[in-house]
Amino acid sequence: MGTISLKNISKSFGSTEVLKDLSVDIKDGEFLTLVGPSGCGKSTLLRIIAGLEQQTSGDVLIDNKNVNKIRASERDLAMVFQSYALYPHLSVRRNLETPLRLRDYNSFERLPLIGNLSPNKKQKTESINQLVSKTSETLKISELLDRKPGQLSGGQRQRVALGRAMVREPVAFLMDEPLSNLDAALRVHMRSELSELHSSLKTTFVYVTHDQAEALTMSSRMAVMIDGNLLQLDTPQEVYDNPSSLSVAQFVGSPKINIFKGSSDSSGTVNLLNLNLKRKSSETNLELNIGIRPEHLEISNQSDEDTFSAKVSYRENLGSDIFFHVNTEDGMNRIIVRGIPQLTHEISNGSTVNIKRAPNKALLFNQEGKRVQFNNA
Amino acid sequence: MQAKQYIGESWKHGILIIGAILVLLPFYMMVSMSLKSQQEIQSISGGLIGAQEVQTFPVCVKTGYSEETCTTKPYIYNYWFAFEKAPIPRYLMNGVIVTLSIFIIQVLVALPCAYALAKLRFYGREFVFSMVLFCLLIPVHGIALPLYVMLAQAGLVDTYSALILPWTISVFGIFLMRQFFMTVPDELIDAARMDGMGEYSIVWKVMLPTAIPALLAFAIFSVVAHWNDYFWPRMVITGNRDLFTPPLGIREFRGGIDSDEFGPMMASIVTVTVPLIVAFIIAQKRFIEGITLTGMK
Numbered sequence: 025m026g027t028i029s030l031k032n033i034s035k036s037f038g039s040t041e042v043l044k045d046l047s048v049d050i051k052d053g054e055f056l057t058l059v060g061p062s063g064c065g066k067s068t069l070l071r072i073i074a075g076l077e078q079q080t081s082g083d084v085l086i087d088n089k090n091v092n093k094i095r096a097s098e099r100d101l102a103m104v105f106q107s108y109a110l111y112p113h114l115s116v117r118r119n120l121e122t123p124l125r126l127r128d129y130n131s132f133e134r135l136p137l138i139g140n141l142s143p144n145k146k147q148k149t150e151s152i153n154q155l156v157s158k159t160s161e162t163l164k165i166s167e168l169l170d171r172k173p174g175q176l177s178g179g180q181r182q183r184v185a186l187g188r189a190m191v192r193e194p195v196a197f198l199m200d201e202p203l204s205n206l207d208a209a210l211r212v213h214m215r216s217e218l219s220e221l222h223s224s225l226k227t228t229f230v231y232v233t234h235d236q237a238e239a240l241t242m243s244s245r246m247a248v249m250i251d252g253n254l255l256q257l258d259t260p261q262e263v264y265d266n267p268s269s270l271s272v273a274q275f276v277g278s279p280k281i282n283i284f285k286g287s288s289d290s291s292g293t294v295n296l297l298n299l300n301l302k303r304k305s306s307e308t309n310l311e312l313n314i315g316i317r318p319e320h321l322e323i324s325n326q327s328d329e330d331t332f333s334a335k336v337s338y339r340e341n342l343g344s345d346i347f348f349h350v351n352t353e354d355g356m357n358r359i360i361v362r363g364i365p366q367l368t369h370e371i372s373n374g375s376t377v378n379i380k381r382a383p384n385k386a387l388l389f390n391q392e393g394k395r396v397q398f399n400n401a
Numbered sequence: 402m403q404a405k406q407y408i409g410e411s412w413k414h415g416i417l418i419i420g421a422i423l424v425l426l427p428f429y430m431m432v433s434m435s436l437k438s439q440q441e442i443q444s445i446s447g448g449l450i451g452a453q454e455v456q457t458f459p460v461c462v463k464t465g466y467s468e469e470t471c472t473t474k475p476y477i478y479n480y481w482f483a484f485e486k487a488p489i490p491r492y493l494m495n496g497v498i499v500t501l502s503i504f505i506i507q508v509l510v511a512l513p514c515a516y517a518l519a520k521l522r523f524y525g526r527e528f529v530f531s532m533v534l535f536c537l538l539i540p541v542h543g544i545a546l547p548l549y550v551m552l553a554q555a556g557l558v559d560t561y562s563a564l565i566l567p568w569t570i571s572v573f574g575i576f577l578m579r580q581f582f583m584t585v586p587d588e589l590i591d592a593a594r595m596d597g598m599g600e601y602s603i604v605w606k607v608m609l610p611t612a613i614p615a616l617l618a619f620a621i622f623s624v625v626a627h628w629n630d631y632f633w634p635r636m637v638i639t640g641n642r643d644l645f646t647p648p649l650g651i652r653e654f655r656g657g658i659d660s661d662e663f664g665p666m667m668a669s670i671v672t673v674t675v676p677l678i679v680a681f682i683i684a685q686k687r688f689i690e691g692i693t694l695t696g697m698k
Contacts, residue, residue, distance in 0.1 A: 076595070111593075
């Protein structure tokens with residue numbers, strides 16, 4: 025089992041409040057990502073779960089047991105750190121053995137030389153060796169066991185750090201931005217490996233990252249945190265399609281969602297630029313922020329009532345997609361539009377294009393950034 | 402162009418060579434005098450090793466050795482007589498006992514202190530650290546008398562304890578190790594805590610191995626200072642020759658009827674200095690290994 029419940033967690037450092045009354049329920053076997061910009065308190069939350077940091081108020085429950093007073097090492101969690109935090113003076117094998125030795129040997133057996141006199145030590149050593157070799161085979165690091173961490177590449181260190189967390193077979197893994205020290209290609213590769221590892225281990229993963237792409241690709245659910253508040257906790261698809269607030273919509277998705285200034289009239293008709301949306305807003309007579317993701321806008325040949333024209337200021341070619349940074353004619357909005365390379369390769373900087381929006385994709389937010397729904401009717 | 406470069410380079414080397422000669426000259430004199438006869442030393446002749454003529458040494462005869470034993474080459478006589486006249490091995494052993502005990506206890510005290518000051522959060526930490534810095538400013542000689550009185554009251558004068566105890570808490574060591582521990586990433590300590598280590602295990606099993614370069618630097622300071630210390634042993638060792646440290650031992654060659662026999666005196670100084678130089682060379686090699694050890698990222 026590996027359920028973790030956080031109940032009304034608050035944390036202050038001096039007078040600065042880092043976490044504000046946060047509650048999360050993490051299910052057994054789930055890959056939950058805590059995602060948010062730097063300084064939003066996600067790492068602090070992870071450290072509170074781990075027991076490395078004490079919350080100012082609130083409860084942490086692991087498998088329905090309150091662990092507020094239980095030390096980090098006795099919570100049966102394993103953590104993978106951003107800098108890997110391998111013991112630099114020990115070989116990879118000893119790095120993997122260390123958590124097991126500390127857990128399995130008693131203090132007498134850990135003594136050098138005379139510790140070997142203990143009758144049970146031999147058996148324990150054998151089981152430790154077995155676990156280490158099993159883990160190193162899973163992670164394909166068997167041939168690295170006798171090296172020191174200093175002799176490994178970034179990706180290899182990452183694996184060893186994972187291995188050190190895995191050997192103990194903990195109830196949950198806590199990962200603090202484990203991929204952010206890797207180069208871009210390796211990071212993408214490790215994402216899929218981590219996902220595979222999660223599905224084969226079936227253990228709870230709590231994963232902290234500032235990279236929304238990692239959160240979207242790997243997690244079964246993601247928790248978006250901004251400024252110490254939990255803004256939304258849902259599946260990646262739901263968070264992407266249906267963000268609860270403007271900040272979530274802006275944080276999730278790359279390139280960023282386009283935000284237009286607009287308003288709704290007394291009948292609820294939403295107006296932006298020269299367009300009217302077909303769906304009616306549930307709130308009338310309101311200044312609105314209308315969000316449309318870049319992939320829901322396209323460059324069109326004709327101009328009609330559903331299009332608006334804009335001037336291309338920058339063309340960002342990614343090979344599979346081209347993103348056009350365009351300015352609307354009134355000069356108020358700078359937006360990003362996705363174009364398909366085959367259809368748009370002739371468009372260059374400075375040209376004027378017509379932009380058409382996909383229907384039923386716009387998101388409404390009020391001035392405070394709260395989501396405003398459309399009328400279903 | 403190239404010639405110009407050479408001139409620029411030779412300038413630097415010239416200055417460095419002069420500096421090196423100035424520093425090494427006393428050592429040259431020391432070694433040279435420990436090999437030569439008294440006449441050669443006084444007439445400043447004979448180069449590095451002198452003529453090494455077999456001769457009879459009058460001071461030796463006066464001390465009561467047979468004329469046959471006293472007739473030999475100067476370098477053999479100097480070293481032989483140095484060891485005859487004073488129990489130099491005993492002094493060297495005392496030196497080793499005292500400096501090693503001081504260093505080991507200093508490490509035992511300084512590492513946990515430095516760890517607490519660098520990595521633990523507790524009320525008053527900054528104040529304690531400023532006190533440590535303040536203690537760095539107190540000159541040893543200023544508190545020597547009160548220390549002596551305290552040791553005398555405790556009945557510890559003329560014991561190893563008197564030589565060791567006052568130096569066991571090294572504020573310099575605490576400061577140096579604290580500065581080094583500040584550079585050790587917090588995540589390493591957190592990882593150790595997650596693995597189940599207690600705070601003391603962290604100090605000895607994680608911090609100590611990563612701190613070996615800093616520890617060696619500290620060892621050089623500590624061992625050199627206490628091996629060469631003349632002031633403190635002179636104060637607390639008042640009569641018992643068995644407790645003499647090497648610098649006190651050298652003093653035996655000063656004064657008395659044979660007051661200006663420099664050969665054996667220099668020979669004893671060479672024997673006292675060589676262990677330090679050897680230790681330093683070994684430490685230097687380990688020093689570089691120690692730096693490569695910290696493969697942290």
